[in-house]
């Protein structure tokens with residue numbers, strides 16, 4: 216169920232910052248895409264990244280997930296700079312950053328069960344029955360119980376997206392209980408309104424049941440597992456090649472902010488790139504507006520509706536291929 220809309224969670228301490236972009240620049244050939252992007256994702260947040268087509272939203276997610284490296288600037292993971300790509304980076308024992316691709320990036324030649332369990336089959340020594348159990352559990356969480364033996368070609372668009380979600384959250388929490396941020400790249404693109412709603416509510420639900428909702432209940436102290444609750448997690452779903460960089464890792468034992476002490480293995484925060492109003496409405500608390508490679512506005516969904524007419528105009532015309540009034544944006548620079 217979607218949480219109350221437009222109530223941004225704004226954890227206040229720097230200890231709550233999980234991902235930080237500091238003046239990040241990225242070009243592809245002669246095309247300059249990100250030009251000084253700066254923002255933070257904090258513990259407990261549901262963030263939406265919006266902006267016109269080609270402005271660098273997916274590139275931003277790939278940088279955060281360690282699939283790309285910035286040309287300039289830094290991507291900090293819990294305050295530590297990512298060094299290199301995810302495969303040789305050492306921040307993964309502090310925070311897992313999972314990416315759910317727009318296409319789902321499922322392997323057509325593998326069954327749904329094999330797709331969902333891919334990371335566990337390839338990168339753990341778990342016995343097959345255990346993996347099947349975890350896969351079934353994960354599919355159950357996205358409402359797809361019993362489809363293990365189907366192939367992606369037999370699934371509807373919405374089912375493919377749910378399978379991709381199931382793959383993102385499948386994990387063996389006993390061996391991998393690091394808190395995590397999931398990045399969803401246009402999770403509802405191409406779906407009808409009903410199927411979109413299912414995905415939007417799933418995203419919100421998985422976060423609340425397996426991440427932030429559990430943090431709220433904890434009264435400080437050391438991270439602990441809530442009895443009887445299954446932690447959802449994320450393996451990295453990387454660049455169409457989910458084989459990269461998954462494996463057992465260690466819980467971050469550094470001190471955390473006591474107000475929002477994370478439980479291990481939870482979906483701590485998530486970031487959604489979307490062009491869909493409904494996704495912003497149902498699944499997001501805070502918006503980051505990217506334009507021409509920079510963050511030009513940040514704020515809650517409510518603020519986006521109510522602060523100046525400029526934002527309203529942008530929101531109203533977005534996501535159509537509207538022409539963003541150049542003189543308008545600098546008046547409303549992000550805070």
Ligand SMILES: Nc1ncnc2c1ncn2[C@@H]1O[C@H](COP(=O)(O)OP(=O)(O)OP(=O)(O)O)[C@@H](O)[C@H]1O
Nearest residue numbers: 243244246248266267268269270271272273274275
């Ligand atoms: N690996 C790459 N090599 C070359 N160009 C790339 C690469 N990845 C992205 N680009 C280019 O960078 C630009 C930004 O792409 P990106 O996918 O980040 O935009 P976006 O804001 O997510 O767009 P959309 O909303 O249309 O998905 C595009 O022009 C794209 O063609």
